[in-house]
Amino acid sequence: MPSYTLRNIKTKEEHDVFCTYTELQELLDLEPNFVQKLTAPKIISGVSGSIKVPDGFKDLKRRIKGNSGEGNTINI
Secondary structure, three states, X not given: OOEEEEEEXXXXXXXXXXXXXXXXXXXXXXXXXXXXXXXXXXXXXXXOOOOOOOOOHHHHHHHHHHOOOOXXXXXX
């Protein structure tokens, strides 16, 4: 579920809520003192570019290739 930052106009306090966009609109309609604060999307950093797959995955691909018949183009 996405998170949204809401700001109270009177107290200037901010807090995050986790809800659907429809629920957010309902909340904003019920609470006139709250406005949605415009924020940048949160970026995840520190994640390496390669993905580690389980050790048995190559074995599974070999079995699939062996049972797929002649002329297959599966790369192992």
